[in-house]
Amino acid sequence: MINLDSDKLVRLPSLPTVAIEVLRALSNPDVAAFELVNLVSADPALSGKILQVANSARFGNTRPVGDVHRASMLLGKRVICSLSLGFSLADASMAKGPHAALFKAFWLRSFTRALAARTLAERYGGTPPDEAFTLGLVAQVGQLILLKHASEPYALCIAEAARLGRTLESIEAQLLGVTSAELTLRMLSEWNLPVLFLDAVREQDSPPPDAPGLVVPTLASYLRVAAALANFIDGSAHGLHLVQLYETLSRFSATADDDAEWLLVRVTKLLRQNASLFNVDLSQVGTPTDLLSAATEQLAGLAISGLDPSETRPIPEELLEENGELRQRLVELTRESTVDPLTAVFNRRYFHRRLKDQVNRARDNRTHV
Numbered sequence: 001m002i003n004l005d006s007d008k009l010v011r012l013p014s015l016p017t018v019a020i021e022v023l024r025a026l027s028n029p030d031v032a033a034f035e036l037v038n039l040v041s042a043d044p045a046l047s048g049k050i051l052q053v054a055n056s057a058r059f060g061n062t063r064p065v066g067d068v069h070r071a072s073m074l075l076g077k078r079v080i081c082s083l084s085l086g087f088s089l090a091d092a093s094m095a096k097g098p099h100a101a102l103f104k105a106f107w108l109r110s111f112t113r114a115l116a117a118r119t120l121a122e123r124y125g126g127t128p129p130d131e132a133f134t135l136g137l138v139a140q141v142g143q144l145i146l147l148k149h150a151s152e153p154y155a156l157c158i159a160e161a162a163r164l165g166r167t168l169e170s171i172e173a174q175l176l177g178v179t180s181a182e183l184t185l186r187m188l189s190e191w192n193l194p195v196l197f198l199d200a201v202r203e204q205d206s207p208p209p210d211a212p213g214l215v216v217p218t219l220a221s222y223l224r225v226a227a228a229l230a231n232f233i234d235g236s237a238h239g240l241h242l243v244q245l246y247e248t249l250s251r252f253s254a255t256a257d258d259d260a261e262w263l264l265v266r267v268t269k270l271l272r273q274n275a276s277l278f279n280v281d282l283s284q285v286g287t288p289t290d291l292l293s294a295a296t297e298q299l300a301g302l303a304i305s306g307l308d309p310s311e312t313r314p315i316p317e318e319l320l321e322e323n324g325e326l327r328q329r330l331v332e333l334t335r336e337s338t339v340d341p342l343t344a345v346f347n348r349r350y351f352h353r354r355l356k357d358q359v360n361r362a363r364d365n366r367t368h369v
């Protein structure tokens with residue numbers, strides 16, 4: 001076990017200075033627009049990207065925007081803050097060497113989580129969308145700290161979590177003596193972010209409280225859904241993360257299944273639209289049809305495992321309750337969506353969905369079913 005010094009880690013530089021200053025400006029409701037403009041203008045590369053966004057078709061501006069001051073008037077303070085943080089984090093997540101792929105994966109998850117959180121806030125309300133985007137970006141910044149300043153042991157943690165089917169946080173605590181979640185909270189506190197942000201990040205990894213019926217969505221619930229979607233898009237356990245996506249959405253949506261598919265399609269579209277500008281590597285990301293197909297295959301395998309007592313396939317730790325039982329929601333979802341409860345064979349609903357997936361894939365690839 002390596003006992004990392006968390007006090008030392010949070011003092012080490014992990015983000016560009018301008019990103020930290022922008023975050024502090026965001027937490028101060030009285031900060032003047034010209035102060036934010038001065039911060040952004042001090043970084044020529046950042047200024048150029050802000051102007052690129054201001055001149056994009058998204059804002060429908062007919063006259064070219066040539067300076068950051070005018071861009072801030074067009075975009076608004078919150079958008080300038082979220083864009084500045086996004087561009088700075090993208091730069092901080094670029095690394096060469098043996099762990100470059102881990103940095104790319106971190107940034108893909110972070111940007112996906114931010115887009116998903118903003119999309120949810122736009123649809124369901126309760127939180128300013130750009131605040132949801134900003135918090136989505138930094139909700140797991142502790143992982144970036146460990147990647148930057150403890151690369152080798154942290155790469156081992158990631159590999160061990162995947163090999164053993166355990167949560168990354170449990171491996172971090174075992175091998176490093178500190179978790180990325182703890183470091184995230186320390187960093188957000190150091191940056192003087194609002195208490196609302198800290199509470200949401202603290203609650204994002206905790207099971208949502210049981211409540212009858214649908215609940216009003218909170219910033220923490222948006223982060224839970226966004227994290228499940230980010231893991232679904234980037235990870236390999238697609239079935240597990242699809243279940244988590246359904247579970248978290250169903251807390252505040254009566255149409256969670258449909259909303260999950262809508263969110264997946266919407267966010268993957270936004271990812272592809274913004275990948276070049278924000279340096280997001282999508283080379284390993286499949287289409288929504290591919291991702292859902294992989295999830296269906298995994299859920300079918302788990303359903304069959306549940307029906308066959310001789311099946312000894314290892315079950316990821318996230319699927320287990322504290323008492324070691326398979327989560328009831330997983331059992332219900334896999335069985336009702338793939339097999340008939342009486343005959344234990346694939347049902348018509350599953351067949352039709354798989355056929356639809358194959359037709360969509362053939363259409364996307366211009367091939368035959």
